[in-house]
Amino acid sequence: KQYSCGENYTPIVDIPTWAQQAGAAKGLNDGDPLARRVSLHVGDITKLEIDAIVNAANNSLLGGGGVDGAIHRAAGPLLKVECAQLKGCETGDAKATCGYKLPARYVLHTVGPMGSGDEALRSCYSRCLELARQHGLTSVAFPCISTGVYGFPAERAAKIALETVRDFLANDKYGEKIERIIFCVFLDADYRLYTQLLP
Numbered sequence: 001k002q003y004s005c006g007e008n009y010t011p012i013v014d015i016p017t018w019a020q021q022a023g024a025a026k027g028l029n030d031g032d033p034l035a036r037r038v039s040l041h042v043g044d045i046t047k048l049e050i051d052a053i054v055n056a057a058n059n060s061l062l063g064g065g066g067v068d069g070a071i072h073r074a075a076g077p078l079l080k081v082e083c084a085q086l087k088g089c090e091t092g093d094a095k096a097t098c099g100y101k102l103p104a105r106y107v108l109h110t111v112g113p114m115g116s117g118d119e120a121l122r123s124c125y126s127r128c129l130e131l132a133r134q135h136g137l138t139s140v141a142f143p144c145i146s147t148g149v150y151g152f153p154a155e156r157a158a159k160i161a162l163e164t165v166r167d168f169l170a171n172d173k174y175g176e177k178i179e180r181i182i183f184c185v186f187l188d189a190d191y192r193l194y195t196q197l198l199p
């Protein structure tokens with residue numbers, strides 16, 4: 001398989017949008033235009049064939065457990081080689097690499113705060129979207145940053161995730177270019193939380 005960071009790539013997003021999901025479930029906000037560009041997906045983020053997946057990394061960017069470990073395993077060893085050249089990443093910042101063996105073209109590595117720090121968590125989401133703008137990416141999947149080993153309260157984190165992404169889609173110059181944001185949750189509890197908060 002060719003390593004991917006290429007430009008001639010057609011993202012295949014066959015995941016329903018929130019408008020379709022909410023509509024099917026008689027949801028509240030399927031008429032919201034932003035709902036046609038947002039999806040809630042349960043599963044392994046490493047399987048998504050889109051422009052970029054976000055990694056909840058640590059300051060070293062050299063790999064770890066949780067979603068970070070899964071992404072490094074699926075991308076293969078060259079991901080770590082590229083990450084090592086980045087000389088780490090500050091909490092709240094994000095850095096882009098290729099996706100290598102992943103079906104995603106890019107990985108946006110961001111470092112969430114431990115335990116608390118709303119501003120830093122907000123910054124993780126907005127820095128990833130700024131990287132999307134810099135690289136011309138139009139589909140991005142986020143895991144629930146900081147809510148695993150880093151212990152950030154899940155509901156507070158979900159609210160910050162949704163608010164920050166909504167603000168970017170609605171108000172940033174590049175926001176209208178974004179075709180799809182996928183909130184890729186892994187736990188049933190997070191799925192329930194996002195289902196409640198997305199409307």
Ligand code: ADP
Nearest residue numbers: 044045056066067070144146147148149150186
């Ligand atoms: P952090 O250190 O930022 O808390 P973790 O990886 O421990 O990062 O957890 C972040 C979130 O990622 C958690 O909700 C966890 O359940 C989820 N997660 C773990 N593996 C995957 C995966 N393969 N795909 C998507 N999400 C995952």
